[in-house]
Amino acid sequence: MRLGIDVGGTNTDAVLVAGRTVLASAKRPTTDDVSSGIVNATRAVLDAAGVSPWAVSSVMIGTTHFVNALVERKGLLGVGVLRLAGAAGEALPPMSGWPDDLKRCIGATSFQLPGGYEFDGQENTAFNEDAVRDAARELRRKGLQSVAISCVFAPINRSMEQRAAALVKEVAPDMSITVSSALGRIGFLERENATIMNASLSKMARHVMASFTSAFGELGIHAPLYVSQNDGTLISADYAAQYPVLTLGSGPTNSMRGAAFLTGIQDAIVMDVGGTTTDIGALVNGFPRESSIAVNIGGVRTNFRMPDILSIGLGGGTRIHLDADGQLIDIGPDSVGYRLSQEAYMFGGSTLTASDIAVKAGQANFGNPARVPDLRPGVMEKILAGFRNIFEDGIDRMKTAAADVPVVLVGGGSVLVPNELKGAARVLRPEHAAVANAVGAAIAQIGAEVDRIVAYDNEDRATALQDIEREAAERAVAAGADASTVRLVDVEETFLSYMPGNTVQIRAKVVGDLAVSAA
């Protein structure tokens, strides 16, 4: 059976899943060291299910640890940047457009070196071993521990980045190395940004993964350890230790994947109603629809594959503002957040929250509804209608077609949502919805993506698509997928404007189940 863990800012959730059944779940506070919270939640879930640690065949973890480190600028390493680009990009040095405080934190020792490719795979300028060695020596001399290597058009040919990495290793064997080709897409600056961010997290990532491993060792669980990445698929803990940025967006993705699993629905709107906000996303073919705009993390533009999430300011802790006459002024946008259990009326506090209203209206069954003061006639109805409007508007914004769609509710605040909503074919409240994130982690598959530019005038379209799909499948198998289960989930073809020859950018994404030998 699989153990799924979600390490959130407040709680660490654990679930045990066997086949398509959730056996048990547990929620424990997240701890500063992360690992003891994981140990506590895991012990609790094993106890609840009455199973022994050796019954766990694989462990999947989703964590917000690294994204928080970037946003809070905590524990980041100084980074040296080797850019293999010839003269290309001299107009825009590494870390262009970054916030000054983050730049200061990470430093900016960079080298613009010969190398790089053109869109058709030819070399931009020849690779120069001596130049790379000299740069590596300089980084070592400066005492830097981590290097980011970015090469123009690396997504279509990784070999120059690999050669550079090997040379750096020769010169400075202890240096952490991040190559941009491991981080995906065409779009140089955004990919280089991700590479630098990754390099700055590398020491912390090794440390966190080691603490995960020791936590499970302490528990007697010796199953392989995986970490969820932004698109909801898994990477091994070893790989996550090398590429922590791949995990930055896993939170919302896991909750949506969990919702799909718990309901068996592949296409739906998922609403994760938390304490402060509601995150709304669209499931397409069982996966979150990805954001089309550049994702900004800690003030830096990146090209991460992130789910397209609409965050609206209504959650269980949202404050309800009444005037002196007891008439409704506003719903939110402020929230009591995690202090709900002290500040809400129903828990003995003196703040009117969205949860108080839900309880008073009989939509939810927790706390003490008698503690919630009576409202003026008609005010309750007005507030409930306000909730409804906010949720219905959110659904409409995320829908892609006029027809009604199923809406799946997850998260602790989902009691605020009425059972019938405009635009919703039906509203589903699956069992275990409160731990949907951990479920999403537990059921995740292995994925891989390939990004290419192809001219259909020179290369047959069907052959090109086949080649790209095969390469993606090979990558998935290398990452631990069972070859017989690998399937194509997405192909995106974009014709390049102003290029002759029917030139297209193709992205193919495959997923597969964890190979049995690894499970």
Next chain:
Amino acid sequence: MSHTKRTLTLEDVADLARGCAFLGSGGGGDPHTAFMEIEAALGEGGAIELIELESLPDDAFVAPCGWIGAPTISAEKLPSGREALQGLRKLEEITNRRVDAVFPVEIGGSNGLAALLLALRSGLPVVDCDGMGRAFPESQMVIFNIRGQQASPAILTDDKGNCVVIETVDNVSEERLARAAAVTLGGSCHLIEYCASAREMKANALRGTISDALRIGRGIRAARENGRDPFHGLFEALRASPHFDQAGVLFDGKIVDLQRETRNGFSVGRAVIDAFGGGQRLEVEFKNENLIARLDGQVRALVPDIISILDRETAETIVTECLKYGQRVKVVGASAPRALRSAESLAVLGPDAFKLPGPYRSIAELNGWK
């Protein structure tokens, strides 16, 4: 006669980028990278001076410039920053003349900012004009070609320092050669073409289009900052322009389908937008730029008039490469400059040139705005 001359601030450049994106009619590429280059270059010192065409003596020598290639490629292979100046120096060498000022050959999309960077590198002023009034896919679709100016000698330069001098007998050959050379050199090159005396430019160039783009970008931003509808800011700016004064919202809705297909040798795309709550439907067909908009099958806007798809909350333009299912948008139409709507211009850049059903009818006529 007094001539205004102004120095552009970084905030002006950001506004200009927003306005250029709108005038791109969906094409010309996202000006974001060009903006970042200018930001970096301004940080090293220097100033961008915007001057009026009238302020130049007739015998001044001016150079239109821009980039040729694919935006997707230029987002991966970034410029060295020396391409434009190298081209300018080569032009001066082969013509044996000093260039007095530069300007964007195309105001729409990222090319609207290209001349600013050259101005910073060369110390030359930027003239407040362009040759297209929007974005077009091919370099002969420019008022200078229509009025009989020569594209040659054209200078193409790349990131590595390669330089191609193009001399052709006609302007369509210049476009073909330049594009083929740009592809050979990696798909993203700087191009200086249609260089001429200020006298010729005064007769032909579309004047004030940089100011127009600036006003558009500023109007949208200022409205947002003041809590007003950014579309009001956009339309105030458009109506204040002599070129784009007939403008309005063609449609408000959500993208429900995106299709791409190959037709008549063009790769053509189509965005289908449904009104909220169903009912009416707008279809926008694009080939690099948005070319035609049909409301329930009836044509409502046709190239060369501008058709831009904007985020309905922020009024930021969404270029064709970034259109996605589910986006909530307003489609805005605006008249093309009058010079582009003459019979001789329409033959080069009207519906026929894109193998679209014609004849051209103005956006004002199609929407009853007159």
